[in-house]
Amino acid sequence: MKVKVVIIGCTHAGTSAAQQILKTHPATEVTIYERHDNISFLSCGISLYLGGTVKSLDDMFYATPQDLAQLGAHIYTQHDVYQLDVGKKQLLVENLITGRKFVDHYDKLVLATGSVPVIPPLQGVSLPNVLICKDYADATRIAASAQVKKHIAIIGGGYIGVELAESYSNTAHQVTLINGLHPLLSHYVDTDFAAQIATDLAAHGVELKLNETALKFDSDAQHVYIQTNKAEYQADLAVVCVGFRPQTDLVAGQLTLNQDGSLHVDRYMRTSDPAVFAAGDAVAVHYNPTQSDAYTPLATNAVRQGLLVGMNIFRSTLADIGTQATSALHLYGKTLASTGLTLARAQKHGFDAAVAKLTDNYRPEFMPTTTPIDMRLVYDRATHRILGGQLYSQYDIAQSANLLSVCIQNKNTIEQLAFVDMLFSPYYDRPLNYLNQLALTAVEQEATAKP
Ligand SMILES: Cc1cc2nc3c(=O)[nH]c(=O)nc-3n(C[C@H](O)[C@H](O)[C@H](O)COP(=O)(O)OP(=O)(O)OC[C@H]3O[C@@H](n4cnc5c(N)ncnc54)[C@H](O)[C@@H]3O)c2cc1C
Numbered sequence: 001m002k003v004k005v006v007i008i009g010c011t012h013a014g015t016s017a018a019q020q021i022l023k024t025h026p027a028t029e030v031t032i033y034e035r036h037d038n039i040s041f042l043s044c045g046i047s048l049y050l051g052g053t054v055k056s057l058d059d060m061f062y063a064t065p066q067d068l069a070q071l072g073a074h075i076y077t078q079h080d081v082y083q084l085d086v087g088k089k090q091l092l093v094e095n096l097i098t099g100r101k102f103v104d105h106y107d108k109l110v111l112a113t114g115s116v117p118v119i120p121p122l123q124g125v126s127l128p129n130v131l132i133c134k135d136y137a138d139a140t141r142i143a144a145s146a147q148v149k150k151h152i153a154i155i156g157g158g159y160i161g162v163e164l165a166e167s168y169s170n171t172a173h174q175v176t177l178i179n180g181l182h183p184l185l186s187h188y189v190d191t192d193f194a195a196q197i198a199t200d201l202a203a204h205g206v207e208l209k210l211n212e213t214a215l216k217f218d219s220d221a222q223h224v225y226i227q228t229n230k231a232e233y234q235a236d237l238a239v240v241c242v243g244f245r246p247q248t249d250l251v252a253g254q255l256t257l258n259q260d261g262s263l264h265v266d267r268y269m270r271t272s273d274p275a276v277f278a279a280g281d282a283v284a285v286h287y288n289p290t291q292s293d294a295y296t297p298l299a300t301n302a303v304r305q306g307l308l309v310g311m312n313i314f315r316s317t318l319a320d321i322g323t324q325a326t327s328a329l330h331l332y333g334k335t336l337a338s339t340g341l342t343l344a345r346a347q348k349h350g351f352d353a354a355v356a357k358l359t360d361n362y363r364p365e366f367m368p369t370t371t372p373i374d375m376r377l378v379y380d381r382a383t384h385r386i387l388g389g390q391l392y393s394q395y396d397i398a399q400s401a402n403l404l405s406v407c408i409q410n411k412n413t414i415e416q417l418a419f420v421d422m423l424f425s426p427y428y429d430r431p432l433n434y435l436n437q438l439a440l441t442a443v444e445q446e447a448t449a450k451p
Pocket of ligand 1: 008011012013034035036042043044082112114115116133250281282297300
């Protein structure tokens with residue numbers, strides 16, 4: 001008899017798990033339930049579409065239900081799993097088109113239920129001209145409103161808020177960015193870098209309201225009014241993007257959850273129930289810089305964890321090696337890339353951390369052109385281990401953040417990065433690559449530092 005695997009949720013973690021299960025174990029009976037009428041939507045497409053980089057939101061899917069059906073999956077979109085009993089291996093499902101409810105069972109279950117936007121409990125947050133930004137339905141609402149709304153207020157200065165601010169400001173919208181509790185992009189960069197990013201946003205017309213917290217929304221037929229702890233602002237539309245929380249209500253009280261509600265999984269993506277695996281935004285990742293669980297909802301983690309579910313579902317084959325939450329964003333022709341811990345977060349985690357700073361041209365000045373790169377390397381003064389890095393430049397430094405990610409993964413020290421072999425060609429870099437040079441700055445800083 002075929003083993004039956006049920007997958008709940010089919011964006012990145014669910015799609016990747018389904019593809020891998022059917023690739024490595026084609027005899028498996030795979031049933032997928034997805035609430036939406038689509039699968040695999042890349043949310044990064046929202047700002048790309050708003051900014052005109054991609055022409056259609058429909059280009060932002062990389063798999064269709066038909067693709068998974070062709071691989072052999074039974075896929076049910078617009079089906080909501082509204083109850084789960086892991087003891088009985090039983091789920092209750094509602095067909096959202098017909099309203100029919102039915103029971104299904106599994107031998108093994110994959111939870112790929114992802115995350116939902118944090119919606120602060122503020123008066124007026126569900127008004128029609130207050131939007132959130134996550135899935136395809138949100139994307140179509142945001143895209144349609146951009147045609148008619150001129151003044152956009154963005155609540156939240158994480159990477160989604162900043163990306164939206166860039167896209168709106170590049171397309172003749174008036175933009176107000178309100179960011180309260182934490183500094184701009186505080187998960188990714190330290191405050192001096194955040195100040196540079198704020199300068200770039202302001203230079204492109206984004207009105208920044210920093211250290212301000214939205215308290216309530218009001219609206220009339222045309223406008224939305226945002227009351228903060230300091231002032232009231234009028235806009236045509238507000239977009240709230242203040243973070244995500246794991247969607248794990250189905251298993252609350254049944255499986256081990258972390259304090260933030262994310263699922264705890266082991267290195268083989270197993271939850272506390274041996275028949276239940278999980279991947280993606282519903283799950284806490286193993287975060288290498290601190291060697292602990294952390295909630296870092298990223299598509300990169302979701303796809304990798306989905307693959308691991310597929311590889312490990314019948315036999316523990318390949319263990320997860322954890323993550324550094326490496327990310328990049330594009331801002332007015334510059335690339336901001338970061339990996340691992342910022343200095344502030346490293347210190348918060350108890351490290352005796354320091355940061356080396358360097359601004360240097362990526363290649364020699366005798367070449368026809370060159371471009372400066374602003375760099376930060378965060379390291380542990382006790383062990384000299386690299387904990388994080390940040391790069392900001394008009395030069396495309398995205399892959400250098402990936403290299404720093406590998407260094408953190410491998411527990412490399414600042415000395416090892418300073419002397420690791422990297423190519424030299426004046427087309428690409430100097431005899432010492434800019435990352436060698438950045439790490440050398442850290443080495444010299446430590447050599448001259450008072451104990
Ligand atoms: C605007 C934006 C830009 C982003 N840009 C990037 C980026 O550039 N790089 C990056 O790495 N990450 C990015 N992310 C993050 C990335 O989108 C998420 O990490 C990723 O979507 C997580 O995938 P997932 O499959 O785990 O969960 P989700 O995308 O949350 O999908 C979960 C799915 O499960 C379904 N589901 C949940 N519960 C049920 C149920 N009970 N029954 C049926 N179906 C259910 C949901 O309908 C949903 O489709 C971005 C996110 C946003 C919002």
